[in-house]
Amino acid sequence: xxxxxxxxxxxxxxxxxxxxxxxxxxxxxxxxxxxxxxxxxxxxxxxxxxxxxxxxxxxxxxxxxxxxxxxxxxxxxxxxxxxxxxxxxxxxxxxxxxxxxxxxxxxxxxxxxxxxxxxxxxxxxxxxxxxxxxxxxxxxxxxxxxxxxxxxxxxxxxxxxxxxxxxxxxxxxxxxxxxxxxxxxxxxxxxxxxxxxxxxxxxxxxxxxxxxxxxxxxxxxxxxxxxxxxxxxxxxxxxxxxxxxxxxxxxxxxxxxxxxxxxxxxxxxxxxxxxxxxxxxxxxxxxxxxxxxxxxxxxxxxxxxxxxxxxxxxxxxxxxxxxxxxxxxxxxxxxxxxxxxxxxxxxxxxxxxxxxxxxxxxxxxx
Numbered sequence: 001x002x003x004x005x006x007x008x009x010x011x012x013x014x015x016x017x018x019x020x021x022x023x024x025x026x027x028x029x030x031x032x033x034x035x036x037x038x039x040x041x042x043x044x045x046x047x048x049x050x051x052x053x054x055x056x057x058x059x060x061x062x063x064x065x066x067x068x069x070x071x072x073x074x075x076x077x078x079x080x081x082x083x084x085x086x087x088x089x090x091x092x093x094x095x096x097x098x099x100x101x102x103x104x105x106x107x108x109x110x111x112x113x114x115x116x117x118x119x120x121x122x123x124x125x126x127x128x129x130x131x132x133x134x135x136x137x138x139x140x141x142x143x144x145x146x147x148x149x150x151x152x153x154x155x156x157x158x159x160x161x162x163x164x165x166x167x168x169x170x171x172x173x174x175x176x177x178x179x180x181x182x183x184x185x186x187x188x189x190x191x192x193x194x195x196x197x198x199x200x201x202x203x204x205x206x207x208x209x210x211x212x213x214x215x216x217x218x219x220x221x222x223x224x225x226x227x228x229x230x231x232x233x234x235x236x237x238x239x240x241x242x243x244x245x246x247x248x249x250x251x252x253x254x255x256x257x258x259x260x261x262x263x264x265x266x267x268x269x270x271x272x273x274x275x276x277x278x279x280x281x282x283x284x285x286x287x288x289x290x291x292x293x294x295x296x297x298x299x300x301x302x303x304x305x306x307x308x309x310x311x312x313x314x315x316x317x318x319x320x321x322x323x324x325x326x327x328x329x330x331x332x333x334x335x336x337x338x339x340x341x342x343x344x345x346x347x348x349x350x351x352x353x354x355x356x357x358x359x360x361x362x363x364x365x366x
Contacts, residue, residue, distance in 0.1 A: 005023055005026060005027060005028035006026055006027045006028065006054070007027070007028055008027065008029070008051055008053035008054055008148065009053060009148045009206040009207070009209050009210060010051045010053060010148070010150075010209055010210060010213055011028065012210070013051075013210050013213050013214065014030045014033075014051065014223075017030075017033050017217070017223050018033050018034065019031075019032070019033050019223070019225060020032055020033070020225070022226070024054070024118070024119075024226055025054065025117075025118045025119030026118075026119070027054040027118055029051070029054060029225070029226055030051065030223070030225040030226065031225045031226045031227045032224075032225040032226075032227045032228070033223045033224070033225060036225065036227035036228050036231070037317050038222075039222060039223075039224040039225065039227070039228035040224075040228040040231050040232060040317040040318070041317060041318075042154065042222040042224065043153050043154045043195050043197055043222075043224060043228065043232055044154070044197065044232075044318055044357070044360050045154070045155070045360065046154050046155065046156045046222075047152060047153070047154035047155075047156040047157040047160045047199075047220075047221045047222065048152075048153055048154055048157075048221065048222045048223070048224035048228065049150055049151065049152045049153070049213070049216055049217075049221045049222070049223060049224060050150070050151040050153070050224050050225075050229055051149075051150060051213075052149040052150065052151050052201065053147075053148035053149050053150070053206070053209065054118035055115055055116065055117060055118050055121070055149055056115070056116050056118065056121040056124075056125075056143060056144070056145070057113055057114070057115055057143075057144040057147050057149070057203060058113065058114040058115075058116060058124070058125065058128065058141065058142065058143055058144065059111070059112070059113050059140075059141075059142040059144055060111075060112040060113070060114065060128075060139055060140070060141060060142075061110055061111050061112070061139065061140045061142070062110060062137075062138050062139040062140050063110060063138050064137045064138040064139055065109065065110050065111070065112050065139050066078070066109055066112075067137065068131075068132060068137040068139045069104060069112060070267055070269065071131070071135065071137075071267075071268065071269055071270060072091060072128065072131055072269070072270060073089040073090070073091055073104065073269060074089055074090045074091070074092050074251065074259060074260045074261065074269055074270075074271060074272075074275075075087055075088065075089035075090070075104075075259045075260065075261050076261040076263065076264060076267060076269075077089075077104060077106065077112070078264065078267075079261075080104075080106035081106070082106075082179075083106065083107050083108065084105065084106070084107065084175075084179045084180045084181055084182070085105075085106050085178070085179055086103050086104065086105045086106070086178045086179060086180055086190065086192060087103070087104050087106075087178070088101070088102075088103055088178075088259055089101070089102060089103075089104055089259055090102075090245070090251045090256060090259055090260070091124065091127070091128075091270075092250075092251070092269070092270055092271030092274075092275075093127075093247055093270070093271060094270060094271060094273075094274065095247075095248075095271070095274050096250040096251075096252075096271040096274030096275040096278075097245075097246065097247040097248050097249060097250060097271075098241070098245040098246060098247065098249060098250065098251060098254070098256075099120065099123065099124065099127055099247060100116050100117055100120040100123070100124050100241060101117070101239065101241055101245065101256070101259075102114050102115060102116045102117070102124075103115045103190075103192060105180050105188075105190070107182060113188075114128075115149075115201075117241050119241065119242065120241060121143075125141070125143055128141055129141055131270065145206075146205060146206055147186065147203050147204065147205060147206060148203070148204060148205070148206040148208075148209035149201060149202065149203050149209075150201070150202045150204075150209060150212060150213065150216075151193055151194065151195075151199065151200070151201045151202075152199050152200050152201075152202065152216065152221060153193045153194075153195040153197045153198070153199035153232075154195075154197050154198070154199060155197065155198060155359070155360065157197070157198060157199035157200060157221075158172075158173075158191075158198065158199060158200060160216060160219055160220070160221050161189075161200055161202070161216070163219050164212070164215040164216055164219050165212070165215075168183060168187075168189060171183055171189075172189045172191075172200070175189070175190075175191040176191065177191050177192070178190075178191065178192060179191055180192070185204075185205065185208075186203075186204070186205050187202070187203065187204050187205075188202070188203040189201075189202050189203075190202075190203075194229065194232070194233050194236075194238060195229070195232040195233060195236060196232060196233070196235060196236025196237075196238070196355060196357055196358045196359065197232070197359060197360070198359065230312075230314065231314050231315075231316065231317055234312050234313075234314050234316075234323065234324075234325065234356075235316055235318055235319070235323065235355065235356045235357035236355045236356075236357060236358060237255075237286065237325065237354030237355035237356060238355075239254060239255065239256065239325075240312055243297055243311045243312045243325075244284065244311045244312065244325060244327075250271075250274070250275060250278075250280075251275075252275060252278060252280045253280045253281075253282045253283060253284075253327060254284060254327075255283065255284035255325075255354075257280075260275060262276060280330060281329060281330055282308065282327050282328065282329055282330060283327070283328065283330050283332075284311075284325055284326070284327055284328075284354075285325075285326055285328055285332050285334070285351050285352070285354075286323065286324070286325060286326075286334070286351065286352035286353060286354040286356060286364065287301065287310070287313075287323065287324040287325075287326050287338060287340065287349045287350070287351060287352065288319075288321055288322075288323055288349060288350045288352050288356075288364060288366075289321055289322040289323070289324075289340065289347060289348075289349045290347070290348040290349055290350060291347050291348060293322060293342045293343075293347050294313065294314065294315050294322045294342075295310050295313030295314075295322045295323070295324040295340050295342065295349075296310065296313045296314075297310055297311060297312055297313060298310060299313065299324075299340050299341055299342060300340070300341040301326045301328055301338055301339070301340050301341075301349075302338060302339040302340075302341075302346065303328050303329065303332040303336065303338045303351065304331075304332070304336060304337075305328065305329035305330070305331040305332050306328070306329040307328075307329075308326050308327050308328030308329060308332075309326060309327055309328075310324045310325070310326045310340065311324075311325050311326060311327055312324060312325045313325075316356065316357070318356075318357045318360075318362060319356065319357065319362055319364075319366060320366075321366065323352075323356050324340070324349075325354065326338075328351075332351050333351060334351055334352050334353045335350070335351065336350075336351045337349070337350065337351070338350070338351050352364040352365075
């Protein structure tokens with residue numbers, strides 16, 4: 001029942017903008033405001049904005065914060081030394097499966113922030129607190145449900161943000177990718193995103209998010225829904241939790257081995273013993289369909305090395321063909337042929353590298 005779904009602080013703004021709402025992880029979220037294709041192109045060519053307030057900011061503080069995060073996360077926060085610097089990581093269970101993928105921000109040795117996925121937020125919080133208590137870490141875990149988030153993405157995104165918030169420019173213009181600035185009034189501006197384009201992810205107090213949305217809307221930034229967000233992230237070769245990885249699928253077979261740091265032999269992160277020394281038999285590749293049709297999650301894939309499965313598939317608005325991410329036997333290489341079973345018929349496809357598209361440019365042969 002939609003009455004039971006959670007709403008972000010922008011719910012009324014979505015209704016006013018004509019959004020078509022869907023159940024997304026228990027949240028009533030906009031899938032599109034009109035043309036999903038036009039929203040996709042707006043992000044690739046100019047600017048678009050996404051309500052990502054369903055995602056959860058979790059603040060970790062205390063004397064043992066760094067030690068705790070070095071244990072909790074597969075990537076090593078020891079790499080973060082400059083305030084505002086961020087790191088992408090998986091949070092694993094003891095079997096090496098992915099509880100969630102997230103971004104961790106460093107502000108000081110005793111002050112950190114995790115931004116976790118909406119659908120796993122409750123599970124994540126329970127796990128974070130369990131590990132802290134079970135292992136006796138002196139940390140405070142605070143779920144910041146008083147905050148809201150807006151992603152403004154596209155080649156013109158940063159300029160549009162500065163147009164409506166000129167006072168932010170001085171502290172955010174020098175941000176490099178995967179860095180953030182903490183501004184006055186509990187505002188955080190991060191040069192991160194999930195589209196393969198430049199832009200900001202902006203955290204503000206929930207009571208301030210609608211004003212920011214309306215000012216960006218008036219300035220010409222296009223509202224974009226989950227539909228465009230999915231086609232953009234797939235073109236950018238970015239994983240989606242629940243598709244490319246989950247609690248039973250390790251980062252080593254999800255194209256995320258680069259986020260698992262074994263460098264410090266003395267760092268016993270959760271899941272390390274399950275992953276160390278393992279040689280994966282499967283890995284991730286891109287697929288581009290040669291014929292008409294659309295690849296979708298769960299479809300079977302045949303390669304010269306054996307069978308696999310499509311983990312995410314769509315029709316690419318930028319490329320005009322169907323593309324997919326697939327988990328297949330190790331050894332399948334870009335340039336080789338594959339087949340995908342679509343409605344009982346095996347349709348020819350090409351194995352490609354990823355990403356397919358980045359910063360508006362197609363990176364694979366059409």
